[in-house]
Structures are given as structure tokens and as C-alpha cells.
Amino acid sequence: MLCVLTVLCWSWAVLGYGYGLQKDSSRAGLCPSPCQCEEDGIFVLADCSELGLTAVPANLSHLTTYLRISGNQLRYISGLALHGLHNLKVLMLQNNQLERLPNDIPWNLPNLLSLRLDANLLSEVPARSLGGLRSLRHLWLDDNSLTEIPVSALDSLPALQAMTLALNHITHIPDHAFSNLSSLVVLHLHNNQIQTMGERCFQGLLSLETLDLNYNNLPEFPTAIRTLAKLQELGFHNNNIRAIPERAFMGNRQLQTIHFYENPIQSVGRSAFQFLPKLHTLSLNGATQIRDFPDLKGTTSLETLELSHNQIEDLPSFYHCSALQEIGLQYNNIRRIERNTFQQLSSLRSLVFIIILYITEIPPSLYRDLSENSLTSLPVGGLGGLTHLKLKGNMELYEDFSPELFTRMRVVEMPYAYQCCVYGSCDSYKSISQLETEQSSEEEELDQRTVALYPIHTDTLYDPDLEDLQMELQESKLQTNIQCSPVPGPFRPCDSL
């Protein structure tokens, strides 16, 4: 009953009060100069950004729910400066020159949800400075001068869901650094100088789904991630990690993407990527000492597997990897391919397989892109679903492959130009310049079709992302003609010499 009454009173207040407000939108006291304000029912959205301010404007209305003071010259904001703003939900202080936060009388903003402190000059976050923000969900502290994780200050933010400490000078993550942040879903720590981490530094992060450790100085694999049972996206690319241990992700069954390129990875435990049923992308290129193919037991949703530039010699059967669409195995030492190696891969679209050493035994059902090899023939049984076929460099392969064999083919690389004639009209020789003009007119036609399909009206809110649009059109355009190279021409005739 009490709840119904409260709602009734509240709505009367909103309607009555709000109506009164809207009639007179410039009520004194609601919007301090030189800010600009908007009304949101009885509440006020105040924009005091980029006004050269050196202090928070006085007499802000207690009904302010959104306050933007970004892009000014504020150096310090005392607890009293924001006194009484109990309705404040969003406070934007980025791009100022804040050097410190109030510790003696912290800001008392019990309903604040989002606090932007990024792009300031903070070198520390005192223990009690965030004590009055118990409802805070989103905290930006990136692009400051912090040298350590503000562990004590973070203890008073039980409702925090997302935080970035990126672009600071943090070198170490201590044990229990985030122990009270059980609701944290996203944690960005990229672009710091993190070298060491406590084994239990991520304990308490029961809801963490995204962890970004990219661009740090980690010398070893961050085994501390084992406690992150809900982790879905993990990044530690651009670090100094040399090995990925056995069962590296055994505590992270929900992982979908792992980014760790640009690390001097030399060895990978064979069981490192086991039991990751949601992992859809795995790229392990350039790990110079990988000889054995990683055992992917229990990792059944892989769509992209990139293993180029290693020293793999043998391939297992990909029997359980039916979701695989793309495999990159170029520049390895693969000597033999079993008949059933790729048997079950019904959704495989692209297999890139440039092998430096020559394959001697080629079972009849060998597959796709075998550039730089000594193939003399290519059994094409079962390749109907291929979209990419790369045979560049197989100088002993003279056969051409009729398009009917590859109904979904889009990109073909052949040893000789004449082998591309079956994919396009070769009746008249086109000079290179003709081909280039044809190419550029095609691009213009593509742009016009972009416009025709999606006429952009400035007044409508429909605002398609141009890149996605052109990608889609590029894809649909490709399906109609196959890109085959090298392109035949006057000096690369269509008859086999």
C-alpha cells in the first residue's frame, strides 16, 4: 500500500511540478551561469563544459541529475563544492587538470552512477575519496598519472560495474586489489607498465567478463586469471610473454575471444586451449617453437584458427571442429596430411596452407591453397564449399579448374595467368590500363549503389555506419565475380605455352 501511495505522490509532483517548470524554463537558481541547462521533468541537465572554468559553478540546483564540467581548468574540487547534489547521476570531469581528490570531506553523491575523471593529472586516489559514491557503476580514471591501483578507495564501490585505469603508470597489481568489486563486469588496464601481478590479484571479481591487459610489460602469462570464472574476453597482446602454460585457461570456460598477438611466444602447452567450448577465435601465429598442434579437446566452437608461421609438422584430425570456417597454416613444416584431416569441416570457407617444405605424399583429397609448393595435381573432390583457393607458386601445376567445381568460390590464386581464363572472358586482351580503368569505374559504381540503396536524409535519425555498408556491398558484389590472379593480359596469354 505504501508503495502505491509513494508512486501517486511522486507522479503528482512530477506532473504538477514538472508542468510548472516547463512553462517557465528559465527559472532562476536552476541553471547557474555561464552553464547551459535542459530540463528533464523536474530535473536539470547542466552543461558547463569548455568555459575556461577554474572552479565548480556555485548554486547548482539540487535537482541536477547530469552535470558536465569537462574541458575546463579545474585543479581541485572540494567535498563542499558538490554539496547537496543528492540527485546527481552523471558527473563528467574529464579533460581538466585535477591533481588530487578530496580525502578529508569526500564528495557525497549517494545516487551517482557515472563518474568521469579521465584525462586529468591524478597521481593517486586517496582511500576515502570515493567513500560517498556507494551507487557508482561506471568509473573512468584512464589517462592520468596513477602509479598504483587505488585498492583502498575501490573498496567503497560495491556497485561498480565498469572501470578503466588504462593509460596510467601502474607497474604492479597486488593480491586482492579488487576484492570488493563483485559486480565488476569490465576492467581496462591497457597501456600501463604492469610487470608483476599477485597470484590472487583478481580474486573477488565474480562477474568480470572483459579484462584488457594489452600494451603492458608482462613477462609471464597472467595465471591469476584462473579465478575469473565468467571471463569472456581477454586481451594481453603487446606484452613480453614467452610461453602459454599447460591448462592456461582451465578456470575460464566462458572465454570467447583471447587476443595475445605481438608477444614473443615461443611455446604453448599442448593442453593450453582445452575445454573452451565458447572460444571462436584462436590465433597462434608466430610462436616460433610450436611443433605440436595444440590439443583442442573440448574446444568445439572454433570458427577461426590461425596457426601460421610456426613449426608444426603434423596435423591432427579436425573431426570435432565442425564450426571451423577459416584455418591458417601457412609457413609451417607440415609433411603429411591424412585423408580425413579436414573431413568434417562442412563450414570451412578458407584454408590457407603455404608450406615452405615440399609435401611429398599427397592423398587424393588434399585441399586448397598450397602456394609455394610442388603440386602437380590437385584432387578437388569435396571442395565445393571453398571460397578461397590459393595455389600460387606451384610451378608444376598446369591444370585449370572449372568454376563449376567451386560454386561459392570468391578468391583464387593460380600459378599461371592462363588458369584464370576459366573465371573470366579472355576473348580479348585488355591492356593493364584498361583493367585499371575498369577497376576504378567499378568502385564509383559501388559508391553510387551505396547511395541509391541507402539514401541518407539529414533529418532522419537513421544513420548507417558507412564502413559496414560498404563491406556488405563489397561482399555481395564479390559473389557475382571471382577474383582470380594473376590476371591474364597481353603478356600473360590465355594459352598454355
Add this chain to the structure above:
Amino acid sequence: IPGVSSGCQGGCLTCSDYNGCLSCKPRLFIFLERNGMRQIGVCLPSCPSGFYGTRSPDRNTCTKCRPECDSCFNKNLCMRCRAGYYLHLGKCQESCPESLVCSDTQRECVPKCPV
């Protein structure tokens, strides 16, 4: 560089007559504003609503939130949903879990009123 002038307004570091800002002064975000068929680069202290900012040492960029999200922290965590969706633990859903109710004003899943 031909066509690129450095006498630019606002937060631009380099700009061109045709494309507006090509790079921004430190700590500002470059955002591609639509103008008919053209995209004009502008430099902002934070990304506009419907986009989230990602800072990096050499370039701060704006990226679109998911379609059902009006304002987000990153592509996986929404802060305010579009009308018709309700925020729960950073995700926009069309309905709320059992123990919560959908608040249209806040566009969130909120605790039921105690009876």
C-alpha cells in the same frame, strides 16, 4: 602533405578542407560526423551519446554502442538502454528476470516494490 592544412579550429591538430579534422590535440577524441554523404572529422572531449571512447597513446577514437544501447561504457557494457529495452547488469534486455520489474522511466530492471 597536399590538401592538409595545420591552421585548424577547435581541437584539431591537422585538418583538411574537405574532411575536417584528421587528428586531434592530445586527450581529445576524433569523431566522424555525418554530413550528407560526407564524413567530417571533429575533435571532442568525449564521444557523443550512442558512442563510447577508447583512449590510446596516439589516438582517441569513438565507436558505436550496440543498437539497443543509448549510452555505453564499451561494446559489452551498456549504461542506458534505448526505449523498449531494460538494463540489467550492463546488458539491454527486452524483459527482466523474475525477481525484478521493468521500469520504463529508468529503462532498467528494478526491484519489485515490497508488498
